[in-house]
Amino acid sequence: MKIQELVEKTNWKTLVLENPDAEVMGGFAGDLLSWVMGNGKPGEVWVTVQVHLNVIAVSSLCEFAGIVLCKGANMPEDVLAKAKDEGLNVLYSDLPAYETIRTLVGLGI
Amino acid sequence: MFYDLHMHSCLSPCAEDEMTPNNICNMAVIKGLDVIAVTDHNSFRQLPSVEIAARRAGIRLIYGAELESSEEVHMLSYFPTLEHTIRFQKWVDDHMPMIRNREDFFGHEWLLDGDDNYRETEKRLLLVSLDASLAECVDAVHEYGGKCVLAHVLDRKNSVTQQLGFIPMDLPYDGLEVKTPEQKQRVLDMHPWIKEDSTVWLCDSDAHRLIDMSEAVNELPAEVLSVLAGRTL
Numbered sequence: 001m002k003i004q005e006l007v008e009k010t011n012w013k014t015l016v017l018e019n020p021d022a023e024v025m026g027g028f029a030g031d032l033l034s035w036v037m038g039n040g041k042p043g044e045v046w047v048t049v050q051v052h053l054n055v056i057a058v059s060s061l062c063e064f065a066g067i068v069l070c071k072g073a074n075m076p077e078d079v080l081a082k083a084k085d086e087g088l089n090v091l092y093s094d095l096p097a098y099e100t101i102r103t104l105v106g107l108g109i
Numbered sequence: 110m111f112y113d114l115h116m117h118s119c120l121s122p123c124a125e126d127e128m129t130p131n132n133i134c135n136m137a138v139i140k141g142l143d144v145i146a147v148t149d150h151n152s153f154r155q156l157p158s159v160e161i162a163a164r165r166a167g168i169r170l171i172y173g174a175e176l177e178s179s180e181e182v183h184m185l186s187y188f189p190t191l192e193h194t195i196r197f198q199k200w201v202d203d204h205m206p207m208i209r210n211r212e213d214f215f216g217h218e219w220l221l222d223g224d225d226n227y228r229e230t231e232k233r234l235l236l237v238s239l240d241a242s243l244a245e246c247v248d249a250v251h252e253y254g255g256k257c258v259l260a261h262v263l264d265r266k267n268s269v270t271q272q273l274g275f276i277p278m279d280l281p282y283d284g285l286e287v288k289t290p291e292q293k294q295r296v297l298d299m300h301p302w303i304k305e306d307s308t309v310w311l312c313d314s315d316a317h318r319l320i321d322m323s324e325a326v327n328e329l330p331a332e333v334l335s336v337l338a339g340r341t342l
Binding site: 032033034036037050052053054057058 | 180242243270271272273274275277
């Protein structure tokens, strides 16, 4: 499914949607960026509460289809601006990580 | 000057009871160190007693603490005077979650006097992350007149590289701490934008026991250490 379709099905807030046609091939969860860098795969949506600027670099590096921020993870404006520059997708689920992932699994991801 | 600028007193729950102000300072003299910093987790409150012990032992003391950012990155902060640390402690307290320490699980948090007598117990858990990002912590330390060194940058636990993948390019830190000289080369290999010569590199013990404090092997010019201390050593 394309990330645009994921947005429509979940009603999750789109903070940045620069690449709506990105194909979602799976999911990855993690907040330790070193771990994510070493284990994330292209096309995955990354579920996290980490909002540091380095998130953008890690997402580009792993070629994720998008970042899904969980409840309470507020990404600063400068980080969102960088995500836009990099042509990434950043969504906000307003759900804790467990429920966020359950929703993704429920959609067949 | 031989230095060791990262160790914990018995105020840190994870440190041994033997890490009293006088034991630390006397051990530093035995080891041949010229300057030390006692850097408890998120607290400067042991430092007035450490200062008394340091004067008695004749060792130079830099006033510091190890802060934990919201990303769970550990960062050393150093200040020129005890008054600076008292002012900055208020900022730390305002950003610290109120979690009661469970002594049986984490260990006790003892504040001692200048003669190592028990004074009181810190009730709040100090092993917590502040609700301020790494960049906000660095900015706050600078605003309050201090310096910042990213702690044990290649550690598997609570290091900037573990939590954030790599050292942010635009973070205005004042120094980087590694555990061994070999680690310095690895940091340079990982971060082509970090300049070896214009960076202050510390190699500290992060001792939680007396036996783990550094020997007189890590040396930096007095001028460099004075910049971190914020005063002439």
